[in-house]
Amino acid sequence: MCLHSFKMSESIVLYPSPGMGHLVSMMELGKLILHHYPTFSIHVLTFNPPFHTGATAPYMSRIAAEYPAISFHELSLPPNQCATFMDWFLVLKPLVREALESFSRRTPVRAFIMDFFCTSVLEDAEELCIPAYFFFTSAAAFLVLFLYFPELHKQNPGTLKDLDRDLFIPGLPPMPLSVFPDSMQDRSQKLYQWCLHHASRLPRGRGIIINSFHDLEPLGMRALAFEECAPGVPMPLTYCVGPLIAAGDSRNPSESLSWLDTQPAGTVVFLCFGSMGRLSAAQLNEIAVALERSEHRFLWVVRSPPAEGEEMGKRPPEPDLEALLPEGFLKRTAGKGLVVKTWAPQVAVLNHMAVGGFVTHCGWNSLLESVCAGVPMAAWPLYAEQHVNAWLMVGEREMGVAVGAVERGEDGVVGAEAVARLVRELMDSSRSMRVRERVAKLKERAVAALAEGGTSVTSLAELVNAWLEGPPPPPPPPR
Template identity: 50%
Template sequence: MVTIVLYPSPAMGHLISMVELGKLITKHHPSYSVIILTLIPSFNTGATAAYVRHISATFPAITFHHLPDIPLDPLLFPSMEAIVLELIRRSNPNVNIALKSISESSNIAAFIIDGFCTAAMSVARRFNLPVYYFFTSGACCLALFLYIPTIHRTTTGSFKDMNTLIQFPGLPPIPSSDMVVPLLDRTTTDYSDFLEICEQFPKSAGIIINTFDSLEPRVIKAITEGVCVPDQPTPPIYCVGPLVAAGGDDSHECLKWLDLQPMGSVVFLCFGSLGVFTGEQLKEIAKGLEASGHRFLWVVRSPPSNKKEDRFLPPPEPELDVLLPEGFLYRTKERGLVVKKWAPQVAVLSHKSVGGFVTHCGWNSVLEAVSFGVPMVAWPLYAEQRFVISFSNILMLLIN
C-alpha cells in the first residue's frame, strides 16, 4: 500500500487545509491512503477534536494518528507561535515512532509538512522520505518567506523600526509595519525561528500552495522563475487551490435564518477560530451594526482575559446580554442574528442571502469569499493578516 503522511500544525485553519489536501490526494489517487499526524494540545489553537472525529467518520480513506500531547507552561513563552514551535520540536521523537510504525505496514511515498513543522525534516531524513511543504497561506506570503533570508542578509534593522516600503519579488511595495508578526523584530526568538523556517523551504522536494494561477499570476511567476531565492534553486511549486472545505452543518440555526432574508442583503461578520475583541470593541461593533440599518449575521466570542495565565486558554461562552449594549438584541432582532463562538462559515458564505463579509482575512477565509464571489471588508487581527490585506487590496482591484 502506498501512503502519504501529512503533518499539519495544530491550528484549526492549518488542520482544515491539510485535510482538504488529503481529500484531493485520495480523489486523484484512490488507491493511496492518507495518514495525518495530529497534535491536539492543551492550549488554545481552535477546537479541533470534534472536526477530527467528523472527518474520521465521513472520509475513511483519511486516518489520523494522534501524537501525544507534551504539556508546556504557556507562561514561559512570548507568543502562540513560540509555544507551537516548541511543541512541534519536542514532538520529534513521537513523529519518529509514528513514521516507523507506518513504514512497517506500507510504503510511505511522501511526507508533507506544514511550515510550522519544519523541525520534523530531520526525522524524515532518517527514513529517506521526500519532504514537501504544504503552504496554507497564499503565494504572496510564500514569496515573502522565500525572500526573507535575502532581506536578512542585506539589512540590519527590524521591520518594526524601518518605517518604509519593502520590495519583494512579484509583490506590490509592502509597508514594513505590515510584515508577518513574528518577523517584525529581529531581536526575538520568534524572528530567528521563522528565519530558520524560511531558509528550509528551498531545501524541500517541493512546495504545495493553496492557491491558483489566475488568482496570483504575477507572484507565482516570480517564485517559479527563481527570483525569490536568488542564491540557490527553487523547488518545484504546485498550486492546488482553492481548497475550500465543504459546507458543514446545514442544520445550524443561522442557515434557517438566512433562508428568510432577501438575496444579497446580509453582512456576515466572523473573525476566524482565534479572533477576539475587547468588550469595548464589541460594543462599538454593535453600535455600528445598529446604526447601519443593514441586515447582519455576527459571530461573537468572549473578550480575551486580562489574566496572563489565561492567554492561551479557550475563551468562555459569551454572555451576549452582558457583552452587547443593553437592548441591542431586542432592537435588532428583525434584521440581525448574533450567534455564539462559531458558525458554518463556508455554508454561510455560499448562501444567496449573504452580500458582504467582514473578516480577519485569514487565507482560508479569503479563498472562501473569493470562491463564492462575496466582497470583503478587512479587519486583520493576527498572524500574516496585515500583510495579506496589503496584497489583497491590489488583488481585489484586479478581480473586480
C-alpha cells in the same frame, strides 16, 4: 497526464500544525488526493497542544468516519516540556520519526507532507529516504515574502520595524512595513528567529504545495516561477493545488441559516473573525453602534473578549450578549440583524443567497471560502500574516477582492463611524460593484481550476508523478 502505476498499499503521511486553519486545509489536500488517486492510503500525525486551537477533535472524527482511507495517529506531548508553541515540534521530533519508521515497515511511504512550521523533522524524512514536501497554508504571495525573509534579514542588520521605507520583495509591489507581520520585524525576539529558521529550510524540501490557484494570484505565481525569492538558493518546484476549502457539516440545523432564509437576496453583511479571533469589549460595542447606524441587515458572530491577564490559548467562555452589547441593541435590531454566539457554519453562510458582503479577519481559509462563494469582502486583519493578506485583497493590482481595510484609532480600536463607513462601502459603493464583479469571475475560475484539466488538478497530477518517478522508499532497517 500519464501516471506511473502504483500499488494499493502505498501511502502518504501528512503532518499538519494543530491550528484549525492549518489542519482543515491539509485535510482538504488529503481528500483531494484520494478523490483523484483513491488507491493511496493517508496517515495523519496529530497532537493536542496545551491550549485551545478550535474544535479540532469533532472535525477529525467526522473526517475519519467519512474517509476510511484517512487514519489519524495522535502523538503525545510530554508534560512540562513545552514552554511555548515553538517547542512543540522539537519535543515531538523523535515521535514523528518513530511513526515514519512504523509506517514504512508496513507500506512504502511515497511522500511526507508537513506544515511549513514542522521543518524540524526534515532530516528524519531524508535519513529514512522518504521524499519530504512542505504544505504552505497561506497566499502564494506570502510564500514569496517568507522565502525572501532570510535575504531581508541579511540586508537589514537592524530591526525591520525601525525602517522608514517600504519593503521591496522581488515580483511583488512595494510593501508597506505596516502590513509586515510583527513576528518578522524584531530580530531580538525568539519568534523572529523561529520564522527565520523555517523560512531558510523551506527550499530544502522536494517541493512546496500551495493552497491557492493561478488566477487568484498571478503576481505571486509569477514571482515563484522566476525563482527570485531566495537569491543564490536552488528552489524546489511549487505545486498550486487550491482552492482547498471544507464543505462544512450541514447535517445539524443552524439558527444562522434559518434566519438568512427570511432575508432578501444580497442584503446581509456577515461579520466573523475566525476561530481564534476575539475582540475587546470596547470594540464589540463600537461594532454594535455602527451596525445599528448603518441600517444594513447583518449576521454577526460574537466571541467573548479576552479577559485581562488571561492565559494564552484558553478556551473562551460563551459570551453574555446582553452584558457585552449596548443596552437594548438586540431588541432594536431584531428582524434586521442576528447576533450568534461563538460559531456559525461559515461556508454555508457565505454561499447563502441572502449574504452580500463579508467583513473578515483575512485568514487565508476565510478568504478562499468567500472567493469560492463569490462574496466581496472588507478587510479587518487581526494578527500573523492577515495584514499581508488584507493588503493583497484590497490592492487592485494583486487580488482586488475587498473594498478596503479598517482604520484603527490611536488606542487600536476601530470607531463606530469607521466601521459604519466600511459596511456602507462594502454593500453600497461603486467600488463594491467592481469588487463584486471581480469576485464573481474568480468564483468561476476557482471551479475551473479544480475541474478535470484545470490548473490545480494538473498541478496535482505533476506532484503525484514526482512521487512515483523512482522506486518506492526502502523500509527502515530493524532496530
